[in-house]
Amino acid sequence: MHPNPAFRHETRARHLAFARGRAFGALAVNAEAGPLLSHVPFLLDEAGKTADLHLVRSNPIARLPDGPAVIAVAGPDGYVSPDWYGMPDQVPTWNYVAVHLRGRLERLPEDALTGLLARQSAAYEARLAPKPAWTLDKMSSDALARLLRAILPFRLRIESVDGTWKLGQNKADAARLGAADRIAGGGLGQELAALAGLMARPEG
Secondary structure (H helix, E strand, C coil): CCCCHHHCCCCHHHHHHHHHHHCEEEEEEEECCEEEEEEEECEECCCCCEEEEEEECCCHHHHCCCEEEEEEEEEEEEEECHHHHCCCCCCCEEEEEEEEEEEEEEECCHHHHHHHHHHHHHHHHHCCCCCCCCCHHHCCHHHHHHHHHHEEEEEEEEEEEEEEEECCCCCCHHHHHHHHHHHHCCCCEECHHHHHHHHHCCCC
16 A cells, blocks of 8 residues: 555545445465465445455365455556656656455354355346346256355454555646546556546545
8 A cells, every 4th residue: 555645545434435336356364375365256344344255165265264364455547657747857657546454354154155145146236237136046956056065155354444545646736637637548557537537536
């Protein structure tokens, strides 16, 4: 996370809303041989206290005891050329949004798995409305049984939330907006239109 306070003053509520909206991140834990990462969809509760997820049984993280973990949630990002600021003596940089959910990862009882999967799919399917929602009962009993044998339920009990919204807030408005216009026109990065929109209105 970038240490500049200009990029670190967003509220916990905005961090959580962003993470809940993305619903996907990199789960990281420490292991004896070094850090382990897994890219996972997750379901963040309304209070921002827990993030529920599932892992394949063969995932090395699933074989570790309960312990500290973080989910890093990445948002739009893009390269900013110094030429786009219209100011002298600037340097290249990369603007981005990222939120970290830090806490303790614990394995849930296996009988919690079906309910977790149902809640996850319901939350994600709701975003596809008016498409009729997919539900677990559309699977045959044999296929569902195979699925349930292959994965395990987990919960991250969130102890802290922090984020970086690096959107050029440390630049003059004209310079930031000029860079946003250039990014909106295309460049190097992901979700550039969304990034440009955030740069144009960094306070949300």
